[in-house]
Amino acid sequence: xxxxxxxxxxxxxxxxxxxxxxxxxxxxxxxxxxxxxxxxxxxxxxxxxxxxxxxxxxxxxxxxxxxxxxxxxxxxxxxxxxxxxxxxxxxxxxxxxxxxxxxxxxxxxxxxxxxxxxxxxxxxxxxxxxxxxxxxxxxxxxxxxxxxxxxxxxxxxxxxxxxxxxxxxxxxxxxxxxxxxx
Numbered sequence: 001x002x003x004x005x006x007x008x009x010x011x012x013x014x015x016x017x018x019x020x021x022x023x024x025x026x027x028x029x030x031x032x033x034x035x036x037x038x039x040x041x042x043x044x045x046x047x048x049x050x051x052x053x054x055x056x057x058x059x060x061x062x063x064x065x066x067x068x069x070x071x072x073x074x075x076x077x078x079x080x081x082x083x084x085x086x087x088x089x090x091x092x093x094x095x096x097x098x099x100x101x102x103x104x105x106x107x108x109x110x111x112x113x114x115x116x117x118x119x120x121x122x123x124x125x126x127x128x129x130x131x132x133x134x135x136x137x138x139x140x141x142x143x144x145x146x147x148x149x150x151x152x153x154x155x156x157x158x159x160x161x162x163x164x165x166x167x168x169x170x171x172x173x174x175x176x177x178x179x180x181x182x
Contacts, residue, residue, distance in 0.1 A: 088104050
């Protein structure tokens with residue numbers, strides 16, 4: 001068995017999240033939802049088209065995506081905050097329903113312990129070329145229609161203990177899956 005075998009088995013539900021394999025723990029993590037979501041931090045709705053985010057190409061693009069603890073203030077990573085925040089990497093992308101998911105390899109034992117506590121959600125950070133997206137005003141609300149991002153920067157693990165949630169979290173489903181033992 002290889003790390004790719006582990007990722008595929010986790011993606012299709014044959015292995016739980018997390019799964020320990022050699023020096024790492026592997027988790028199922030939502031990279032992004034699609035459709036419409038509300039972004040409270042900027043006070044706008046956003047639309048991510050499934051035709052962009054749920055493709056084979058996007059599943060390939062998430063391989064190697066840094067997984068970090070909390071978003072940096074600058075919204076995208078630089079060398080200093082990469083070094084201080086990195087907890088793992090995304091090794092495999094897949095589509096589940098209307099969401100893009102990934103298998104994340106976590107190296108740090110302390111990060112794995114915290115994730116296993118179930119108090120974390122996921123939140124992607126992306127960058128777009130200037131003028132690439134469309135903003136509409138609808139009944140006093142802003143709707144940002146996103147195009148294909150120029151850069152997938154990272155996926156942050158967001159502490160939910162103080163009410164923080166990822167934008168793409170719907171209902172009570174967290175972005176970091178912890179499989180219940182049966």
